[in-house]
Amino acid sequence: MNEENKRRDFLKQISGLGVLAIAAGAGIYYAPKLKSSKLILRPPAAVKEDEFLKLCIKCGQCLQVCPYDSIRLEGVEGGASLGMAYIDPTKRGCYLCEAFPCVLACPSGALEHEHDNIKFVHMGMAVVINEDACIAKHNKKVTDSMIDRIYDHTKVLSSSEKQKHKVRITSSDSEKSKLQKQLLQKLDKFRGKDCSICADLCPLPDNPQNAIGMIKKDGGLVPEIREACVGCGACVELCPTNVLKIVPRASFSDLYKGKRDV
Ligand code: SF4
Ligand code: SF4
Ligand code: SF4
Numbered sequence: 730m731n732e733e734n735k736r737r738d739f740l741k742q743i744s745g746l747g748v749l750a751i752a753a754g755a756g757i758y759y760a761p762k763l764k765s766s767k768l769i770l771r772p773p774a775a776v777k778e779d780e781f782l783k784l785c786i787k788c789g790q791c792l793q794v795c796p797y798d799s800i801r802l803e804g805v806e807g808g809a810s811l812g813m814a815y816i817d818p819t820k821r822g823c824y825l826c827e828a829f830p831c832v833l834a835c836p837s838g839a840l841e842h843e844h845d846n847i848k849f850v851h852m853g854m855a856v857v858i859n860e861d862a863c864i865a866k867h868n869k870k871v872t873d874s875m876i877d878r879i880y881d882h883t884k885v886l887s888s889s890e891k892q893k894h895k896v897r898i899t900s901s902d903s904e905k906s907k908l909q910k911q912l913l914q915k916l917d918k919f920r921g922k923d924c925s926i927c928a929d930l931c932p933l934p935d936n937p938q939n940a941i942g943m944i945k946k947d948g949g950l951v952p953e954i955r956e957a958c959v960g961c962g963a964c965v966e967l968c969p970t971n972v973l974k975i976v977p978r979a980s981f982s983d984l985y986k987g988k989r990d991v
Pocket of ligand 1: 823
């Protein structure tokens with residue numbers, strides 16, 4: 730299958746999700762070998778999925794250094810990829826650390842060291858799957874329980890902090906605790922306010938509005954996914970009402986030969 734056909738094939742598969750134009754702009758497409766298997770969101774700078782399956786040695790080094798506890802190892806349902814590194818954005822997205830410690834820690838080449846830079850990262854793409862569930866569209870406020878849910882995603886809080894659902898950063902906190910608490914403090918600002926969490930907390934450096942923004946629709950606002958989205962999944966984790974999902978990409982190399990500026 731030539732490059733154009735592969736791309737068209739991918740677009741056909743995700744067009745039902747209403748992201749055809751964006752996907753076309755971003756140049757993502759679907760590796761033909763993976764048509765029958767489910768796509769899995771891999772950590773940043775992962776090599777092509779078929780190569781990843783050969784190279785990941787299930788050592789867990791990447792997840793040990795991840796300050797956000799974003800990386801997991803596949804369980805028995807992973808079949809042949811049992812024990813390999815992946816990200817479940819509904820439980821914890823990737824927050825695109827500047828130095829990409831996960832990539833540097835990988836000893837096998839499953840995460841490519843040469844690609845430890847945001848300009849090479851393209852894990853997939855966010856898509857809007859349930860716009861009507863967006864509370865901003867209906868001008869509803871963010872409730873405490875919507876924010877408190879994310880407190881339960883972190884492993885760095887003391888039991889009293891978890892109970893109070895209030896964090897304070899102290900000088901004795903580890904760097905990892907500080908980072909996760911900073912995220913919770915940013916989220917706390919939305920309690921009782923209008924929701925634009927997905928757009929405001931997108932961790933894409935420099936110009937996150939090139940990845941996601943809020944646009945007017947039906948008297949409210951809804952998220953719009955844009956070309957620079959790298960599929961980190963932070964917006965999926967943080968959205969209170971499951972408006973978004975990530976379509977993981979299958980082929981890093983194919984992608985960066987395309988649209989992205991490397
Ligand atoms: S970039 Fe940071 S948050 Fe994302 S998986 Fe790697 S270490 Fe974790
Ligand atoms: S819109 Fe931002 S937060 Fe959401 S997946 Fe894309 S880059 Fe990540
Ligand atoms: S996080 Fe974004 S998509 Fe989710 S409810 Fe808030 S504004 Fe809507």
